[in-house]
Amino acid sequence: MALTREQMAQRVARELQDGFYVNLGIGIPTLVANYVPEGMDVMLQSENGLLGMGRFPTEEEVDPDMINAGKQTVTARPGAAIFSSAESFAMIRGGHVDLTVLGAFEVDQQGNIASWMVPGKLIKGMGGAMDLVAGADNIIVTMTHASKHGESKLLSECTLPLTGAGCIKRVLTDLAYLEIEDGAFILKERAPGVSVEEIAEKTAGRLIVPDEVPEMTFD
Amino acid sequence: MAGFDKRVYSYEDAMAGIESGMTVIAGGFGLCGIPENLIDEIKRRGVRDLTVVSNNCGVDGFGLGVLLEDRQIKKILASYVGENALFERQMLDGEIEVVLTPQGTLAEKMRAGGAGIPAFYTATGYGTPVGEGKEVREFNGRPHILEEAITGDFAIVKGWKADRYGNVVYRHTAQNFNPVAATAGRITVVEVEEIVEPGELDPSQIHTPGIYVDRIIQGSFEKRIEKRTVRD
Numbered sequence: 001m002a003l004t005r006e007q008m009a010q011r012v013a014r015e016l017q018d019g020f021y022v023n024l025g026i027g028i029p030t031l032v033a034n035y036v037p038e039g040m041d042v043m044l045q046s047e048n049g050l051l052g053m054g055r056f057p058t059e060e061e062v063d064p065d066m067i068n069a070g071k072q073t074v075t076a077r078p079g080a081a082i083f084s085s086a087e088s089f090a091m092i093r094g095g096h097v098d099l100t101v102l103g104a105f106e107v108d109q110q111g112n113i114a115s116w117m118v119p120g121k122l123i124k125g126m127g128g129a130m131d132l133v134a135g136a137d138n139i140i141v142t143m144t145h146a147s148k149h150g151e152s153k154l155l156s157e158c159t160l161p162l163t164g165a166g167c168i169k170r171v172l173t174d175l176a177y178l179e180i181e182d183g184a185f186i187l188k189e190r191a192p193g194v195s196v197e198e199i200a201e202k203t204a205g206r207l208i209v210p211d212e213v214p215e216m217t218f219d
Numbered sequence: 220m221a222g223f224d225k226r227v228y229s230y231e232d233a234m235a236g237i238e239s240g241m242t243v244i245a246g247g248f249g250l251c252g253i254p255e256n257l258i259d260e261i262k263r264r265g266v267r268d269l270t271v272v273s274n275n276c277g278v279d280g281f282g283l284g285v286l287l288e289d290r291q292i293k294k295i296l297a298s299y300v301g302e303n304a305l306f307e308r309q310m311l312d313g314e315i316e317v318v319l320t321p322q323g324t325l326a327e328k329m330r331a332g333g334a335g336i337p338a339f340y341t342a343t344g345y346g347t348p349v350g351e352g353k354e355v356r357e358f359n360g361r362p363h364i365l366e367e368a369i370t371g372d373f374a375i376v377k378g379w380k381a382d383r384y385g386n387v388v389y390r391h392t393a394q395n396f397n398p399v400a401a402t403a404g405r406i407t408v409v410e411v412e413e414i415v416e417p418g419e420l421d422p423s424q425i426h427t428p429g430i431y432v433d434r435i436i437q438g439s440f441e442k443r444i445e446k447r448t449v450r451d
Contacts, residue, residue: 047322048248048395056450064251064442065379065391071249072448082391084398084426085248085274086330089323093343117348122311123319124301126349131323134343165346 002174003191007218008142010035011172012101015140016042023047023092023132025102026070028142032101043079045097047128049088052080069128089128093135100136102129104143104168106158109205111168111180113141114160126163133164145173145202152204154178154185175199177216184208189216225385225435226414230260233408233436237373239266244329244371245273245283246400250445252393253282254410256438257375262286268293272369274325274396276300281443290314296369298322302445321349324366326399331368333402333431338367374404377440378411378427382418385432386425387411394426401427408434 003011009031016022016036023045024030036042044053046068053068054077061075068074076082091097104115113133116126133139146152154171171178176199177189184206190199192215200207227233234257237243243261247253258277261269262285271292277284286292287305294316300306309315320328321343331339340363344350354365376397379390387409389397401407409427414437 046392048251048392050392056448059449062444062447062449063391064444065393067249067251067392067445069248071251071445073444073446074448076391082394084394085322085326085396086399089326093323093341112346122307125297125299125319126321127299128322130321130347130349131343134341134345135323162347 001191001193003216005031008172008174010218011177011216012140012142013037015099016040017098018042020098021045021051021096022099022101023097023136025129027103029101029103030070045088045091046074047088047092047132049083049085050074050076050080051083051091052077054080089131092128092131095135095137097136098138100132100139101142102132102139104141104153104163105160106153106155107141107143107168107171107180108155108158109180109183109185110157111166112158113163113168114158115163117161119161129163133167139168139170141168141171143171143173145175145199150202152202154203154205156205175202186210187213189214191216192218223385223429224383225429225432226383227434227436230256230436230438233257233410233434234260234264234373236406237261237264237266240268241266241372242270242272244369244374244400244403245271246376246395246397247282248274248392248395250278250282250443252377252389252395252397253277254375254377255282255440257408257410258283258285262289262291265289265291267291270294272296272325272329272371274298274322276303276306278303278445279305287315294318296320296325298325319349326396328366328369329396329399329403332370333399336368338365340365369403371404372406374400374407376401376407376409376427378409380413380415380420381409381411381435382415382420383435384417385409385429385435386420387427387432388420388424389426398427401431406433407431408436410436410438412440413437
């Protein structure tokens with residue numbers, strides 16, 4: 001079975017470490033915040049200028065001056081800091097964020113990522129995604145392995161305009177967890193009940209399959 | 220406006236001198252911390268062919284979106300321009316030139332502009348459409364692109380509190396682009412919720428020192444919420 005969005009978030013959450021500063025993109029990455037392991041403290045960075053994003057507010061706590069990068073109303077947790085956009089991207093570009101999780105349309109075996117623009121369709125902008133992929137060392141891309149029409153999103157070369165070149169090393173799809181090294185996807189883990197053959201069939205880029213490919217387990 | 224007293228008492232005075240064809244840098248992120256009334260004054264004056272530098276372009280009928288109604292914006296530099304039907308139509312019709320700029324690059328362009336740094340190298344955008352046609356130089360084995368600073372004829376900024384010297388503090392995430400925008404205007408106009416007596420703001424807590432600010436006006440704000448999200 002392919003992973004659900006929640007299981008994908010759960011799997012990504014296993015990459016968190018106590019004391020990590022983490023930037024979570026919109027969509028599945030946002031859900032990762034729900035699976036921070038008990039007893040572990042992580043600080044969420046929101047690129048509009050908030051380090052230490054808290055829960056969504058109650059009706060009474062809603063404050064138009066307190067939003068996240070998705071423009072949703074949020075709260076700041078104890079220990080939070082608020083700063084300007086220049087400061088926010090200084091910490092992103094300076095490599096101070098420990099983990100970035102974001103979605104994508106395509107990733108290729110060279111570590112290129114395309115996530116912001118489909119030519120011919122309406123282009124809304126890259127927001128902070130280009131800064132995040134260029135500035136972070138530790139990035140996990142979350143996306144479905146193939147499109148609704150069955151076309152692979154793990155390619156030998158991205159077809160869409162790039163968000164960043166050569167910056168992606170780890171990808172979690174609904175079928176597998178893979179790492180990118182020396183121009184190939186290395187299959188590290190597979191979703192429960194998903195065969196290596198199915199993953200290979202849905203991976204257009206070069207795929208290296210080690211002897212052992214463990215199945216992910218979920219509670 | 221004698222000496223260091225930067226207060227003005229009408230929006231007409233606040234935006235005095237703005238003309239068609241000028242570049243306006245605006246603070247704000249989405250609809251959070253936007254200079255609502257200064258934007259409305261630009262609309263009222265009917266100046267045209269503006270180049271606007273702002274992370275976003277408001278929504279239909281609010282924020283910078285109101286300047287689209289009479290086609291006052293010729294060109295915009297922004298990182299994200301969704302959620303605005305009129306904007307989309309003008310963009311698709313080629314009525315408005317859009318230079319999509321990575322958010323951090325946009326902030327740094329303003330910061331550099333205000334700090335007298337004409338350009339800077341960044342890895343952001345290399346190998347993407349953003350990097351096309353830009354000078355590339357390698358540092359530490361990694362290619363970077365040259366990005367130029369931005370300054371504006373006007374910077375329009377939304378603060379929380381200010382004193383008459385133009386020292387400003389921002390509230391929560393309504394800070395966003397405002398402090399960098401404030402540094403990058405030839406004329407910087409800040410509208411705030413409250414003007415306080417000198418000495419009431421702690422000097423150590425000032426976000427924007429008054430040296431960057433030319434005019435201060437106290438206004439009232441709608442503070443529209445774009446995506447009200449609450450927990451159960």
